[in-house]
Amino acid sequence: MKGAIDDVCRVRDILGDLAATTSYLHADAALGGMVLSFADRPEPYGFDVGSDSVSISDRKMIGSPLPGGVALTRREYALCVAHSIERVGVLDTTLTGSRKALTPLTMSYAFEQRELDGFRHVVNRCLETAEYAVTRLNDGGIPAWRNRSSVTVVFPRPSADVVRKWQLAPHGDIAHLIAMPHVTCETIDAVVEDCLE
Numbered sequence: 153m154k155g156a157i158d159d160v161c162r163v164r165d166i167l168g169d170l171a172a173t174t175s176y177l178h179a180d181a182a183l184g185g186m187v188l189s190f191a192d193r194p195e196p197y198g199f200d201v202g203s204d205s206v207s208i209s210d211r212k213m214i215g216s217p218l219p220g221g222v223a224l225t226r227r228e229y230a231l232c233v234a235h236s237i238e239r240v241g242v243l244d245t246t247l248t249g250s251r252k253a254l255t256p257l258t259m260s261y262a263f264e265q266r267e268l269d270g271f272r273h274v275v276n277r278c279l280e281t282a283e284y285a286v287t288r289l290n291d292g293g294i295p296a297w298r299n300r301s302s303v304t305v306v307f308p309r310p311s312a313d314v315v316r317k318w319q320l321a322p323h324g325d326i327a328h329l330i331a332m333p334h335v336t337c338e339t340i341d342a343v344v345e346d347c348l349e
Contacts, residue, residue, distance in 0.1 A: 157188070183303070210262075284340055293348075303331040
């Protein structure tokens with residue numbers, strides 16, 4: 153809801169301080185994984201800082217029209233779900249085994265079309281739009297904030313009409329908007345104007 157990014161290193165330190173003998177840290181980076189992968193100063197979240205698995209969604213920042221995603225884990229954990237596929241002579245380490253090929257093809261196509269520099273541009277534009285939203289809301293007297301490297305902007309819950317018109321996601325006394333690639337500064341201006349009415 154708030155675009156938080158947990159401090160994986162700190163979590164690992166706490167587990168060490170508690171002398172935990174076993175642990176498994178999953179980084180649910182459905183949206184944030186694509187943002188952090190291309191942000192200028194990302195918070196660490198991957199295998200290099202202690203995550204045991206990471207997942208990202210292909211619908212959010214990548215823009216696939218079909219629901220899907222990628223789940224990566226350390227080899228030792230992948231081998232726990234592995235089973236031999238005799239008819240093709242391979243070890244299957246996927247969670248669901250065979251599935252339709254269209255979903256990974258759409259993700260592959262998106263990466264081919266945009267390439268890494270294209271995604272870097274899109275992500276940085278989204279981060280700039282999120283920061284613009286924070287500034288515009290604050291300038292309008294509406295306290296707003298976002299976590300570093302997050303495209304999620306949190307602010308007090310506006311009226312039901314504003315929530316409905318802009319399809320905002322409220323929770324209790326707060327709401328958020330997410331600066332996705334289709335969200336422009338003009339969109340943010342219109343949302344702020346409606347919040348101020």
